[in-house]
Amino acid sequence: MNKVWYLSQINLLEELPMEDLQMIDAMAPMSTVKRGTMIITPDQDNNNLYLLKQGKVRLFKMNEEGKQLTLGLLGKGNIFGETETVSTGSGSAYVEAMDDALVCILGKQDFENLLTKRPQVALKMVNILTQRLRESEEMLEHLAFRDVRYRLLYLLVKLAKRFGESQSDSRPFLKLDLTLSHQELANMIGATRESVSVALSQLAKEDVVRTGRKEIALDIEKAELLLEE
DNA sequence: TCATTAACCCCAG
DNA sequence: CTGGGGTTAATGA
Numbered sequence: 001m002n003k004v005w006y007l008s009q010i011n012l013l014e015e016l017p018m019e020d021l022q023m024i025d026a027m028a029p030m031s032t033v034k035r036g037t038m039i040i041t042p043d044q045d046n047n048n049l050y051l052l053k054q055g056k057v058r059l060f061k062m063n064e065e066g067k068q069l070t071l072g073l074l075g076k077g078n079i080f081g082e083t084e085t086v087s088t089g090s091g092s093a094y095v096e097a098m099d100d101a102l103v104c105i106l107g108k109q110d111f112e113n114l115l116t117k118r119p120q121v122a123l124k125m126v127n128i129l130t131q132r133l134r135e136s137e138e139m140l141e142h143l144a145f146r147d148v149r150y151r152l153l154y155l156l157v158k159l160a161k162r163f164g165e166s167q168s169d170s171r172p173f174l175k176l177d178l179t180l181s182h183q184e185l186a187n188m189i190g191a192t193r194e195s196v197s198v199a200l201s202q203l204a205k206e207d208v209v210r211t212g213r214k215e216i217a218l219d220i221e222k223a224e225l226l227l228e229e
Numbered sequence: 230t231c232a233t234t235a236a237c238c239c240c241a242g
Numbered sequence: 243c244t245g246g247g248g249t250t251a252a253t254g255a
Contacts, residue, residue: 148232181246192233197248213241213246 006053007104012079012124013051020118028104033097040082040095047108049081055101056163056178058188059093059136067190069143070155071136073098073162079128081106099178143189149199151189153223156209160218173210173217180216 007013007021007028016024028051033039039057040046052074059072059080071093074080080095106114115122142154156176164174186196203209208226210217 182248183246193247194234194249195232198232201248211247 006102007051009053009077010051010079011077012121012128015120015124016118020114024104024106024110024114027110028106030102030104033101033103035097035099035101037097038094039097039101039103040080040093042094046082049079049106049108049111050095051104051106052076052078052080053102053104055103056098057101058096058098060096060188061093063190068094068187069140069190070188071139072132073158075162098180148189148191148195149202150227151191152185152196152199153203153208153227155185155189156216156218157220157223157227160220160223164218164220167217172221173219175215175217179214 004018004021004025007024008016013021013024030053033055039050042062054076056076057074057080058070059074060068060070063069082093115125139158143151146154159176159178160174163177165177167173167175182196182200183193185200186193189196200209200211204211206222208219208222
């Protein structure tokens with residue numbers, strides 16, 4: 001698979017003609033990012049737009065006590081970044097690679113030129129951002145004030161919907177297509193590892209999740225029922 | 230009351 | 243040995 005093909009898979013760019021993709025390709029260097037790397041942090045002023053070609057990233061904020069609050073999860077084909085004109089998160093957020101990722105980096109100027117030249121891209125951008133904003137508000141609402149069990153369930157449902165794989169042998173469980181330690185799960189919902197361990201083993205007893213070494217599978221139906229209580 | 234802290238243990242690589 | 247996972251009593255917002 002070449003770079004241009006990847007570009008055609010990016011949601012923002014999917015309707016662009018080949019020549020535009022080739023132009024973007026020439027302007028946007030590709031780079032690989034290791035799992036756990038912070039691609040964007042609030043203190044650096046980063047004016048690029050990132051095209052996520054491969055891998056998964058998490059958008060999050062830090063609260064006053066230094067706890068992380070997850071705002072969103074993105075898989076391949078999505079965009080993210082902060083520019084003076086356009087911001088994909090609510091203000092000063094972090095973006096972390098959840099696995100080894102492949103990104104293209106488009107400079108502010110190139111990006112703005114593209115928006116001017118192709119109004120349909122700007123329109124699409126608005127759609128994406130609106131949707132993104134809605135999602136992060138929703139996540140904050142669910143992750144900020146509820147207890148650990150609820151937050152964990154909510155996160156797992158999100159993860160499973162985005163990155164879950166149905167396994168023929170273990171239906172109705174969806175296996176999460178990423179490896180997460182309890183510590184990482186805890187960070188995502190602003191809790192401690194211990195609390196997550198306790199909540200996870202409780203959920204395992206209820207047969208809502210199945211945890212193996214380095215893997216988690218979730219019964220979404222059951223999980224969503226529990227969220228409604 | 231619930232979650233965190235801190236202190237354990239165990240297991241696999 | 244290290245990192246990850248599991249547990250519990252005491253503490254605290």
